[in-house]
Amino acid sequence: MPTTKLPLVSVIIPVYNAGEYLRPAIDSILHQTFQDFELIIVDDYSRDESLAVARSYETDPRVTVLANEQNRGRSFTDNYGAEYARGKYIAKMDADDVALPHRLQTQVDFLEQNPTVGLTSSFMQCFGESDIVYEYPLSADAVRSFMLFNMPVANPTAFFRRSLLQEHGLRYDDTIQDTFGEDYEFIARLTQVTDIVNQPDILLHYRTLPQTLKADVHARRNAKSNQIRERQLRVFGIPFTERELHVHNTISYFPFTLGDITLAEVHAWLWKIHTFNQTRRYADPAAMLRCVAERWFLTCYLNPDKRVNSLREYRRQPLAQHHRVPAKLQGKFLLKSYVLRHL
Structure with a gap:
């Protein structure tokens, strides 16, 4: 069970059939140089050993494991985890990636020093089927500009003020079940109420899978992204x-x-x-x-x-x-x- 002291950071890991990769992801958070956090793992009715793996960490007082009673999709799962979050900041984390040891400390320091910035993310180094580095626009205006075209944030390293959810009633759109679409749509709304500034540091190793496994996912993501882009152009007013x-x-x-x-x-x-x-x-x-x-x-x-x-x-x-x-x-x-x- 969580300790009574409120943590500064709530790390949320949504999980769906990620048992093969889940331990390295969890361990990379538990072994951070920054330790004032709680880890909330939300299993979305996985059909593999994911829930058992997650529950094996419950002896750690920093870890809370939640489980959906049916498969509800990424947005619902993210929202469910956020409802339990108690930290000043929320850190997103995917179930198959590996955070570098200084990730949380770097992001805490950045938002503590930049009170007008609501969300930050970082660059990511791929591993698995690719070794490229994903880079993202840095300044708030560069982020807003890039938003018209595509996702300007590395969602697996997204780190934001929990107060944004409370003050603006922000939630992920749980009618969107595919990954990426829900993140892009949420970030698009977030840019309307706060500045987003990314950091030019690699803070996470991002697992890449064979493209043959992702072709259908990419097609669905792009279809949803087209709708989000149209909405952004209307917000832009052009x-x-x-x-x-x-x-x-x-x-x-x-x-x-x-x-x-x-x-x-x-x-x-x-x-x-x-x-x-x-x-x-x-x-x-x-x-x-x-x-x-x-x-x-x-x-x-x-x-x-x-x-x-x-x-x-x-x-x-x-x-x-x-x-x-x-x-x-x-x-x-x-x-x-x-x-x-x-x-």
Whole structure:
């Protein structure tokens, strides 16, 4: 049972059929350098050994294990855990990842020193099927700008003030059962009431699984994300046509496959966002300009075409002046463009 002293941090781990990976995740929290926390594990009616694994930790007074009586989905499970949280801060954690030992201390220090920031997250180092590092926008305005396109927060390292839930009546939308969609939708609402600032530190090792196991999940996530993006554009206040919404959704997630969309259409839409924001001031204009300029580069870079010289099209448009392309990527872009057009 929890101790009577209120912890500073409540760590919530929702679990569903994660028994194979759950022990390393739990251990990575229990062995943090920062120790003023409670750990709330919520099992969503797992069909494997997850609940038994979780309950084997109940001898630790910091650990509370809750169990849904039927499978209710990620949003319900997150909300259930939050109802039991007593800490000033809530730390999210996935059941198959591994937090670095200094994660909680780093995030506590950051929010204690930045009282206007409501939520922070960090970079993540992948392991398993990939070893890439996931990076996220840092400043509050960069986060708000990126929000129009995709999730600007590493949800497995999300760390926020519990008071935000109480003061603004915020909950995860439990009609959304897929992961990612519920997080993106929740963060989108959170940006309307507080600043989100990410830290450029790797605080978690993120487990990646074979893509063959995730194809259907990605499809469902993208469908839900398209709805969230449309809602965000309406919050932004920018008018858009169905074609512009299609363009926007297409260039919002990898691999940015354009199909019948032209690069000219992409630039026109991104420039429209930039110019509208100069008046709307949804985000700092310089931050928004950097965001859409990077999106312009990525779209051109990922869509080489024999018929249209994407490198030349990239360079001739105004947004190219507002994104600094690393030298290595410049070389790759030049090589891809040359090889494609001289095959």
